[in-house]
Amino acid sequence: VTAIDPWDDPSAIVDGIRFIPHDFNKVKLSSEFDVVVLCSVVEHIGVGGRFNSKDDPDGDLKAMAGVAGLLSAAGKLFLTIPVGADAVYRPWHRVYGRQRLPMLLKGFETICSRFLVKEPDGPWRVCSDAEALDSPADIRRYALGEMILRKIQSEAPHAGEERAC
16 A cells, blocks of 8 residues: 655554655656545645645646556546535635536546435435536535546447446
8 A cells, every 4th residue: 555645644553554755746656556546635636725735726637647647457546526516615625516527537437436415414315416516515515426437548438337336
C-alpha cells in the first residue's frame, strides 16, 4: 500500500504503508497499481488554502490523468466525490456537476456507479445520477457519487457494461 499526502502520515497508525509526503501532482512514481482509491480526495486537489494545497484550477483533472497513468491494464479506480451543481467552495472543495464531471472522468470508463442524496434532517438515499447532478449544493451539503472506473484502453470501450455498484 502506497499513500501520498502532503499533510498527514497514516503510517503512524497503520502498519505496512509506504508513505510519500508529497503533492500528488508532483510526485514521480514508476509503479503500476491494480487499485487506486480516491475517497473524498480529488475534490480538494488544486483548491488552495487547506491540506497544504496550492491553487491550481485544473489540479483535480491533472490528478485524474496521473491516476490513469499509474493504473495497470486491468487496474481499477475507486472514486467518491461530491456531486450537484458545479461549484468551487474555497478553501474546502469542489462539487462536480454536469460541466466538470465529464472533464474529471475523461480517459476512464465507468464499471459501476451509485449516487446518493441526503434527505433534509434525514438519512442518505440512493438516487439516479440525474437527480444527484441536479441537486443544489453548498459548502456543507451536496449529493455523493461513488464510482468504480478503469482507464480506457486503446480498443473501443465495452459498450453497455456499466451497472450499479
